Amino acid sequence: MNRTNNKQGFTLVELLVVIAIIGILLAILLPALARARATARATRDATQLKQVHSGWLTSAAQSGGIFPTPGLKRRLPVNGQLIMGRGPEDVTQNSHANVHSLAVMENLYPAELLVSTAEVSPNVSTMTFYEYDRKNPAQNVYWDDRMRSDLLAVSHTSYAALPLAGPRKAKHWNSSSDSSFATLGNRGCKDGDVQQMLNSKTSEIHGPPREWWGHIVYNDNSVQLEKTFFPEKFKRVGTNNAFDNTFKNDLGSASSGTGSDVWLYLVKSMGGNANAVTIPTDNWD
Numbered sequence: 001m002n003r004t005n006n007k008q009g010f011t012l013v014e015l016l017v018v019i020a021i022i023g024i025l026l027a028i029l030l031p032a033l034a035r036a037r038a039t040a041r042a043t044r045d046a047t048q049l050k051q052v053h054s055g056w057l058t059s060a061a062q063s064g065g066i067f068p069t070p071g072l073k074r075r076l077p078v079n080g081q082l083i084m085g086r087g088p089e090d091v092t093q094n095s096h097a098n099v100h101s102l103a104v105m106e107n108l109y110p111a112e113l114l115v116s117t118a119e120v121s122p123n124v125s126t127m128t129f130y131e132y133d134r135k136n137p138a139q140n141v142y143w144d145d146r147m148r149s150d151l152l153a154v155s156h157t158s159y160a161a162l163p164l165a166g167p168r169k170a171k172h173w174n175s176s177s178d179s180s181f182a183t184l185g186n187r188g189c190k191d192g193d194v195q196q197m198l199n200s201k202t203s204e205i206h207g208p209p210r211e212w213w214g215h216i217v218y219n220d221n222s223v224q225l226e227k228t229f230f231p232e233k234f235k236r237v238g239t240n241n242a243f244d245n246t247f248k249n250d251l252g253s254a255s256s257g258t259g260s261d262v263w264l265y266l267v268k269s270m271g272g273n274a275n276a277v278t279i280p281t282d283n284w285d
Contacts, residue, residue: 041117042206045186046215046223048113049159052100053184053217055108060175067173067183068108069164070098073142082140091277094164096267097149100157104130105143116158116186120204121285127156150268151283160187160247160264165277171259172219179220180233182246182262186214190284192229192247201285216246216264237261 056067066072071094075087104111111127127147134144148154162168162183172181189200189212197203197212207213207227216226218233226246234244237260238253250261271278 038118038206042215042225044117045206046225048116049184049186049215049217050221050223051113052103052109052159053221053223055103056183057175057221059103059106059108065174067175068099068103068106069173070094070102070143071164073102074140084137088274091165091272091274092270094267094270094277095149096157096161097147097155098143098145099161099164100149101130101143101145101147104147105132105135111147111156114157114159116205118205119158120201121151121155121158123151123153124155124158148268149266149283151266151285155266155268157266158187160185160266163263163265163267163279165270165279167257167259168261168263169259175219177220179218179222180235181219181260182216182231182234182264183219185216185226185246185264187264187266187284188212188214188229188247190247191249192245194229234262235260 059068060066069089071089071091074090074093075082075085076090077083078087100111100114103109111130115124115126127144130147131144135142147156149157162173164173172178172183186202186205188202189196198210200212202214203210203212205212205214206225211227212229213225213227215223216231217223224231224233229246229248230243231246234246235255236242237244237250237255242250242253244250244260244262246262246264249263249265250256253261255261265279266283268280268283
């Protein structure tokens with residue numbers, strides 16, 4: 001009795017057709033998947049920024065309206081003696097690393113919130129082992145000093161913020177609820193220079209290639225995705241009524257003397273004294 005084997009495999013042509021169909025589907029689906037992932041990262045990033053600013057508002061509600069200020073915790077001595085809660089502000093303590101480390105120590109937000117979900121710099125990473133036991137007011141220690149904000153070496157935060165110096169600090173480092181002034185956001189390229197944007201890591205955080213998009217947190221706790229260094233919500237500055245640049249220190253403008261000029265920057269260290277504060281200028285990408 002003869003049996004006929006009717007089993008047949010795929011022909012080469014059929015395999016090629018299947019592979020071609022899979023390739024077409026991948027070409028259609030992968031860009032959509034990439035966009036979905038980018039949207040999810042951007043949404044999470046905006047949420048993190050809002051939570052950080054909300055933590056500052058919580059602190060302000062308990063501190064006379066002022067946001068966390070390291071120099072007002074670790075103060076200068078009075079007649080050679082350290083007195084908790086008294087003495088002049090030590091402005092050299094007001095780096096952004098210390099601002100965030102103080103906030104983490106006071107449970108305003110966790111260290112994990114300080115690194116963007118869209119971070120692109122290899123020098124930025126979460127501080128995974130924050131040591132709460134380091135706090136010792138008797139020794140004038142109020143936060144974990146190992147937190148850093150140096151983009152050229154190690155930074156435990158992605159975000160730019162208002163430098164704690166000058167008239168900007170006096171006017172806006174508090175719960176002013178000013179909807180036209182920004183105090184926190186995704187960092188940008190040096191001096192808000194469009195030419196520098198083309199080669200800046202910050203143009204890779206959100207949005208199309210070689211184009212800066214970023215979330216900006218205004219002092220009313222609103223968060224907005226901006227696609228320009230000159231947001232419409234900002235007030236104009238200077239004697240020529242120029243558009244305010246998010247990342248430029250417009251010291252030459254008349255409005256900078258009254259604190260109206262926005263400047264978001266990641267400050268790695270502070271120098272000087274209460275009359276003249278020195279801020280490094282090489283901490284952008």
